[in-house]
Amino acid sequence: MKILLVSYYFPPDLCAGAFRARALAEALVRQGHGDVQLDVVTTEPNRYRTHQPDAPEAADADYRVFQAALPRHRWGIIGQVRSFAAFARVAASKAPESRYDVVIATSSRLMTAALGAWLARQKGAAYYLDIRDIFIDTIQYIYPSAAVLPLKGLLSRIERYAVNRAARVNLVSPGFLPYFRNIRPDVSYSLFTNGIDDDFEASAVPPAERTKGKVQIVYAGNIGHGQGLERILPELSVRLADRASFTVIGDGATRSALMRRCDALGAPVAFVGPVARDQLLDYYDQADVLFLHLNDLPAFLKVLPSKLFEYLATGKPVLAGVDGYCRDFLTEQAEGVAIFRPCDVEGAVQAFAELKLAHYPRESFRENYARHRIMDEMAADILALGQLEQEVPA
Template sequence: MTFFYPPDLSAGSFRARALVDALRRHAGADIQIDVLTTQPNRYASHATEVVSSEESPGLYVRRVHLPQMREGFVGQAVSFWRYARRVRRLTAACDYDLVLATSSRLMTAVLGAWAAYRRKTHLYLDIRDIFVENLRVLFPALLAMPLGWIFGALERWAIGRAQRVNLVSQGFLGYFQPRYPALRFPVFSNGVDEAFVRFAACMEKAGARPVAGPLQVLYAGNLGDGQGMHLILPELARRLRGRAHFRVVGAGGRLEPLREALRSMALDNVELLPPVPREQLLEFYREADVLFLHLNDYPAFKRVLPSKLFEYAATGKPIWAGVAGYAAEFIGAEVANASVFPPCDLEAALERFEQLPIGFTDRSAFVQRYGRERIMNEMAQDILQLLEPA
């Protein structure tokens, strides 16, 4: 079960496809995989209908059509309810040996736990975010507290049902291990997708790109509260006018506040573009001099490891990152030629920008270490162990 699956554009989508491919490689003809997902809906600009079901030997993908209202918490809840109702019907007569759910906002994990409980079968969860902890960020305290009780109980039930729970970030261990000491938590991170492995090889051959005029700074990703781009980018662009041109590729709940702030400051060095297919995104990476990454200054985000970081690192381009906690530690230990500053700290961001060496950095060792195919192969083996005779 995965809420996002190709051709949808999201980290969860690409991760789910890579995991399906790895399971098929390792199990061969001995496995039948049913993927229960949705029609593309991550971004409205790419929410085009594709075939509702596709079948090939050993693989059956079924996509649930969602209602148009998707923005905000209520819209997302309505969409998930539609997905859950359909999954309930699709699994009613199926006898599975294992249910696998990959989940960022908890409820896909709960749905997977319910299906496993109903069919009395094994459950493997892949957790990509800590939803309960993030409630304090998403809602005022008076609402976050009761929601925390409700979703905390759902989390305990879902995690308690699982035979194994993978975490995508080492930083999540500090949350999950004390709460569920009886469980073993493997950590299979997002990794570098195969398209970026090939891209990295091409960039290594091409070497450094000559820089003329203002530096081209690229941000590619979501534009929501979690990224806080509306809080830092307008003033950064104003202070670096004439020295840096920002290209922002993405969409999200804070796109309009960002657009309005840029308009009110009459900034002409920021280009806002909607999400684009992978091929075009790779071309934007090729044209960039610096890659920008930012997470909002929320305590819960000190545990996360942004999936975008693996793409950025694979390009060999300089990385300018406003992150804290585990992400900052990971970058410091693993990613050469990356300048890190505290989230939302304008002066520190400008200082780190001045110190950032511009040019290509060979990160082939990083790409090899964190290649998604290798990570997913290991994860597939971990999953398939649950099906081996005791």
């Protein structure tokens, strides 16, 4: 069975989309039992300016990876358009087979979903779409309406094209269901969420008893409009300065704004650039509390951040500024989580005071959301689609 996986991000990039794509690639090979030829089309590492590894991580893998070289200046709206154009050209020209049984696109960016749909048609393949975000729902709250409104009609048509072209559609958050059922009510959506990678299983052992002193609070991940850290963290760190210290690990579009706000308030926040996973685990081990925050925007009432899975896997207490589906999920699924409304400093101070500093094994959560199990089930779903495609007479 020939399968083409299209993902804008892939390791050694450091982001949720890259880790999910790799886990899916490995599961497809594993579940295929030697009967799968898998090709991956992706970009060279580009998620963060400060993280530029050289070698492809999949050099010795049981699948082939084709990377698109991106323009040197690839940030900002114009840069992103040029980067995606380069990615699309490579996907169209370097996918080595003239025909595939299945094309998969894992997409938080709308155009990757559309590219996957186009490639599936060109390659005579069934199309499996894995949706990690609602692009249109997000950009209308992040970018000025004057820039978004003229494009919204076009973007909506592209979104409908991608969803309607798919033989099967997976959503990483059940909170997305009402939105996509409105676009296409006739399909049965699967819900293979993000999960816990094996790397984080070892970190779930109880730590040594903490010494007295300030509580060490760590945030790790993207620093962008979706997280809204500049709207909560500077003021919160000042309010808790006598009780806690904050470390922020990562990079993103609003990192500079966050740092400027911290400087203006004299906020005691330490900043660290993106780090590899082994280093990240060291930071988690040293932390007393892990911090999660989503911006106070309607688009983020539907999401289920990938970061919370690895946070919860560590057994550490979590201080979370979230609402909507994510709030409900954490309330039902996880202990040792203190929740406050996004961007609410007073609520965050109160939640911190109520948070018990202890180890939380969360055994059932780690079992239910083990990434290898989720991806094995998703791979089986994709392979079943490919089998159907093979059985259809040419």
